[in-house]
Amino acid sequence: MIPINHFLVLSAIIFSLGIYGVLARRSAVLILMSVELMLQAAAINFITFAVYLAPGEFRGLIFAIFVITIAAAELGLALAIVLRIYRNKVTANVDEVDMMKW
Amino acid sequence: MGINDAWLLPLLPFAAFAVLLLVGKYLPRRGDWLAIGAIVAAFVLFIPLLADLLDNFDQPGFEELARSGWGWVEFGDFNLRLGFFFDPLAAVMVAVVTFVGSLIFIYSTAYMQGDPRYGWFFAVMSLFVAAMLTLVLADNFLLLYVAWEGVGFCSYLLIGFWWERKSAAEAAKKAFITTRIGDIGLLIGIILLWREAGTFDISEIFRFAEEGGYSTEYLTLAVLLLFAGAVGKSAQFPLHVWLPDAMEGPTPVSALIHAATMVVAGVYLVARTLPLFQLADPVALNVVVAIGLTTVMISATMGLVMTDIKQVIAYSTINSLGLMMVALGAQQVTAAIFYLFVHGFFKALLFLGAGSVIHATDKQEIDDLGGLQDKMPVTALTFGIGVFAMAGIFPLSGFWAKDEILHAAGAHLNWVVLAVLTFSVFLTAIYMARLYILTFAGRPRNEHVYQHAHESPPLITAPLIVLAALSLVVGFWAFDQVGEALGFPGGIGEFVFLVGPESFEFPVLAAVTSSIAALAGIAFVYGLWRRGDEPASLLARTFPTIHKILRNKYYLDDAYQWVVNNVVLLIGGIIAWFDRTIVNDTGVNGTARLGVLTGFQLKFWQTGRLPNYALAIVTGVIVLALVFLSVRA
Numbered sequence: 001m002i003p004i005n006h007f008l009v010l011s012a013i014i015f016s017l018g019i020y021g022v023l024a025r026r027s028a029v030l031i032l033m034s035v036e037l038m039l040q041a042a043a044i045n046f047i048t049f050a051v052y053l054a055p056g057e058f059r060g061l062i063f064a065i066f067v068i069t070i071a072a073a074e075l076g077l078a079l080a081i082v083l084r085i086y087r088n089k090v091t092a093n094v095d096e097v098d099m100m101k102w
Numbered sequence: 103m104g105i106n107d108a109w110l111l112p113l114l115p116f117a118a119f120a121v122l123l124l125v126g127k128y129l130p131r132r133g134d135w136l137a138i139g140a141i142v143a144a145f146v147l148f149i150p151l152l153a154d155l156l157d158n159f160d161q162p163g164f165e166e167l168a169r170s171g172w173g174w175v176e177f178g179d180f181n182l183r184l185g186f187f188f189d190p191l192a193a194v195m196v197a198v199v200t201f202v203g204s205l206i207f208i209y210s211t212a213y214m215q216g217d218p219r220y221g222w223f224f225a226v227m228s229l230f231v232a233a234m235l236t237l238v239l240a241d242n243f244l245l246l247y248v249a250w251e252g253v254g255f256c257s258y259l260l261i262g263f264w265w266e267r268k269s270a271a272e273a274a275k276k277a278f279i280t281t282r283i284g285d286i287g288l289l290i291g292i293i294l295l296w297r298e299a300g301t302f303d304i305s306e307i308f309r310f311a312e313e314g315g316y317s318t319e320y321l322t323l324a325v326l327l328l329f330a331g332a333v334g335k336s337a338q339f340p341l342h343v344w345l346p347d348a349m350e351g352p353t354p355v356s357a358l359i360h361a362a363t364m365v366v367a368g369v370y371l372v373a374r375t376l377p378l379f380q381l382a383d384p385v386a387l388n389v390v391v392a393i394g395l396t397t398v399m400i401s402a403t404m405g406l407v408m409t410d411i412k413q414v415i416a417y418s419t420i421n422s423l424g425l426m427m428v429a430l431g432a433q434q435v436t437a438a439i440f441y442l443f444v445h446g447f448f449k450a451l452l453f454l455g456a457g458s459v460i461h462a463t464d465k466q467e468i469d470d471l472g473g474l475q476d477k478m479p480v481t482a483l484t485f486g487i488g489v490f491a492m493a494g495i496f497p498l499s500g501f502w503a504k505d506e507i508l509h510a511a512g513a514h515l516n517w518v519v520l521a522v523l524t525f526s527v528f529l530t531a532i533y534m535a536r537l538y539i540l541t542f543a544g545r546p547r548n549e550h551v552y553q554h555a556h557e558s559p560p561l562i563t564a565p566l567i568v569l570a571a572l573s574l575v576v577g578f579w580a581f582d583q584v585g586e587a588l589g590f591p592g593g594i595g596e597f598v599f600l601v602g603p604e605s606f607e608f609p610v611l612a613a614v615t616s617s618i619a620a621l622a623g624i625a626f627v628y629g630l631w632r633r634g635d636e637p638a639s640l641l642a643r644t645f646p647t648i649h650k651i652l653r654n655k656y657y658l659d660d661a662y663q664w665v666v667n668n669v670v671l672l673i674g675g676i677i678a679w680f681d682r683t684i685v686n687d688t689g690v691n692g693t694a695r696l697g698v699l700t701g702f703q704l705k706f707w708q709t710g711r712l713p714n715y716a717l718a719i720v721t722g723v724i725v726l727a728l729v730f731l732s733v734r735a
Contacts, residue, residue: 022716031712094712101710 007048015041028082028092035078036071043067103150105158106170108188108239110147111196114140116232122225132221137228138207144235145200148193155193156589159597164189165305169241182302187241190598194439195238195363195370198446202362203231205565209454210354212561213461223263223352230256234363238370242302243292246371250288250331253364254281260359261351273347280344284334288371291327294320295378304374311381322382328375329390336368336423339396343659345420349412353457356412361419361449366442369426373435376600380433387431391515394427395522400656402529406536407638407652409468411456414537418492419449421530425507428519434510435600441507443594444499444576448491451569455485458558458566459541463551468537473546477555480563482542484570489538491573493531493620499577501617506580508616509609520612527616531623532637539631580606 014037021034043064050060086092118133118140126133158164171185188196207227214223233252240246255278262274296302298320299310311321332338337345348360359365372379372390379386398421405417422445429438458481459474460466475482491500504527512520546552557563578584582592582605590597595604630636642649654660 019720023713023720026713028712097712098710101705101708 004048004052007044011041011044011048014038014044026093026095028085028094028097029079031094032075032078032082036075039067039071103147104154105151105168105188107147108151108168108186108192109170109184111144111151111200111239112186112232112235114144114147114232115228115235119225119228119232122221122228126221126225129221132224134207134211134220134224137224138204138211140228141200141207141231142204144231145204148196148200151188152193152197153589155188155190156591159190160591171241174245179300182244183242184245185241185303186236186239187304188239191370191373191435191439192238194443194594194598195366196235198366198443199231199234199238199363202446202450202569203358205568206354206358206362206450206454209357209457209562209565210352212559213354213457214352219263223260226256226259226263227355227358230260230359230364234367237367241304243295243304243307244302246304247289247292250335250367250371251285253359253367254278254285254335257281257348257359257364260355261348263352263355264350267350270350273344273350277344277348280341281334284331284341284368287327287329287334288331291324291331294324294327308377311378316381318381318383321378322386325375325378325382325386326389328378329372329386329393332368332371332427333393334368335371336365336427337397337420338368338393338424338427339400340658342397342401342420343655343662346408346413346416346655349410349416353412353453353460356416357450357453357457360416361453362446365419365423366426366446369423369430369438369442372427372430373438376430376433376435379430387433389431391428391431391519394424394429394431395519397421397424397427398526399424399522402526402533404652404655405533406529407641407649409638411459411466411468411471411537411541412453414533415449415452415456418452418530418534421526422449422492425504425523425526428515428523429507429510432510432514433600434506434514436595436598436604437503437506437510439598440580440594441503443579444491444503444573447569447576448488448498448500448573451484451566451573452488452492454562454566454569455481455488458562459485461558461562462555465548465551468540470548470551471541471546472544472548473542473552474555475542477552478542478557480557481566484563484566485542486538487570487573489534493534493624494527494616495620495624496613496617497577499573499575501613502577502580505609505613505616508612509607512609512612524612524615524619528619528623531620532627535624535627536637539627540636544631582606 018034018036018038018041021037022031025031025034046060046064046067050057050064054060082092085097089097091097115137118137121136122129122133126136129136155168158167161167168188169185170188171183173181174184175182207224210223210227214220217223230253233249233256237246237249237253240249258274258278261277262271265271265274292302295307295316298316299307301307301310310316316324334341345360345365349356351360379390401417401420401424405414405421408414408417422441426438426441426445429441456466458478459471462478462481463471463474465471487498491498494500494504508520508523508527511523579588579590580593580595582596585591585593585596592603593606595606627637630640638649641652651657
């Protein structure tokens with residue numbers, strides 16, 4: 001059986017990639033994709049721990065399903081916001097969107 | 103109607119007040135008939151109550167029987183009643199308040215006629231009567247205190263009734279503030295009594311004190327604080343300064359509030375709580391005697407030189423109140439209350455007589471009066487009876503009451519007190535005789551005023567006649583035979599007493615000396631007058647310094663004014679400065695400005711750029727994770 005570490009390392013790599021994407025990308029759409037990566041890294045962790053620590057139980061698996069569902073819903077919402085911003089600002093570049101300051 | 107219906111007594115005038123306040127100006131005659139109706143009804147109601155009281159007051163279990171009222175505030179152990187207690191002491195007070203009050207209300211319809219605030223006058227007078235009746239009937243100290251402040255407030259409103267006059271507004275303020283000083287003492291005293299006993303109920307506090315619930319020092323402090331309240335309200339030295347100024351109010355107000363009823367509330371309070379004074383250190387009663395005696399002397403001497411007719415009577419009131427206090431200091435409730443009772447009649451008579459003069463002449467300075475007895479025979483005659491009663495001439499009411507006090511002082515205090523009191527009788531006779539002669543006898547000093555003077559209308563003279571008649575006879579209540587004829591168990595000593603019934607004693611020696619003193623005083627003034635002189639100007643010529651001191655009221659008012667200007671206002675200024683700069687500018691506005699300032703500085707951290715926030719979150723998580731790990735390790 002593949003050792004648990006492999007899965008955890010994979011999850012960590014994907015998560016870090018997500019963080020990097022969020023911090024480094026300027027396009028709102030790419031940032032959203034990076035956020036998705038982070039969520040999926042978390043989902044991998046759920047499944048891994050569910051299989052290795054509590055075999056035969058479904059709680060962790062169900063959480064993974066929840067994560068996916070919520071990710072989809074959240075993305076729908078976020079994309080709608082991005083679209084609105086694009087309509088107003090004619091850009092989806094987060095550096096140029098700074099209406100939320102004093 | 104039994105004694106447990108006593109709660110109706112204050113309710114009647116209070117209802118009149120409420121109606122007058124709400125719809126008074128739509129009523130015919132602005133509703134004065136309603137106020138009069140209420141107080142007369144209270145007096146009529148008092149009669150069956152008194153009859154029931156006479157049947158019951160010496161029965162066992164009277165204390166529970168005489169109570170009425172209902173719960174007011176109840177939570178946990180704390181229980182406050184809107185409770186009334188109708189006993190002989192309260193009955194005497196109710197009699198004076200309702201009867202003299204009725205006459206004064208009737209008198210006022212003529213005296214106050216045409217005043218723009220005619221209806222308001224009767225409304226406040228009704229409220230006063232309601233508060234006064236509550237005060238004397240209250241069975242617990244807190245209700246008594248509420249009523250105590252109630253009468254003080256009405257007094258303030260009525261002294262300042264003509265507030266367009268600056269002096270009236272000032273006098274009202276002075277009266278209110280001066281009595282407040284004493285009231286603070288009263289409140290603290292009540293709280294002290296409550297703190298140990300856990301109840302405000304007067305008889306329960308008595309019982310608690312008798313069982314030794316209070317330590318002597320504690321009780322002494324508490325009763326002295328109660329006495330401070332009495333000093334303020336009853337215009338005793340050193341808080342007497344407000345009463346002469348209170349004469350700025352309409353004369354019926356002076357008669358009812360500042361002579362017959364409210365100012366004796368202090369005497370009533372001490373009489374009511376005398377059992378506590380007896381249980382306290384003897385120093386408490388000695389203080390009462392000392393204050394009373396000082397009051398008697400300073401008021402009698404100041405009365406000699408005053409030239410305002412109402413002011414002289416005001417000083418005579420202070421004089422009488424001092425006498426009552428001395429009697430209470432000698433633990434003679436009967437003597438004090440007897441004097442209070444007869445004083446209510448003859449002092450109201452004097453004030454109403456003065457009011458009649460003012461009504462007829464529009465003057466109240468003695469210099470503008472004189473010779474009025476031809477023009478106003480009824481007023482002059484009744485006023486003369488009042489003067490003789492006040493001076494204590496046999497057989498008027500004042501004679502009997504005053505002799506009871508002299509007897510009490512001689513028997514229970516010492517000969518010094520007796521001598522001082524006898525001397526004060528001499529002084530009293532002088533200033534009262536001087537007042538009468540300068541107002542009514544001799545040649546008019548102001549021909550113009552004299553020409554326009556006329557006898558007052560019957561609504562004014564009728565109360566004068568009734569009061570004069572009563573001033574002649576109420577003193578005979580001292581005798582057992584008279585009391586029995588009226589249905590009492592005997593004289594006043596068998597009805598109002600502290601320990602046990604006392605029958606009347608006629609102190610021949612005291613009576614003779616005091617009569618000689620009083621007659622000597624009158625004869626002295628008469629003799630001077632025959633030679634075209636009067637005591638005050640004689641004093642001014644022979645002892646100008648003393649005259650000046652007396653005219654300036656022993657400089658007490660000036661001293662108080664100095665203290666107010668230099669101490670009170672200084673401290674007030676410091677406190678105001680502290681409030682403005684420290685509390686307001688630093689404390690309130692300062693913290694607000696600090697918030698604004700830091701917010702202004704910090705707002706530039708908000709770039710509004712998403713990556714910055716994301717970076718901050720990530721950094722924060724990493725830092726937290728590191729901290730967590732290091733703590734775990």
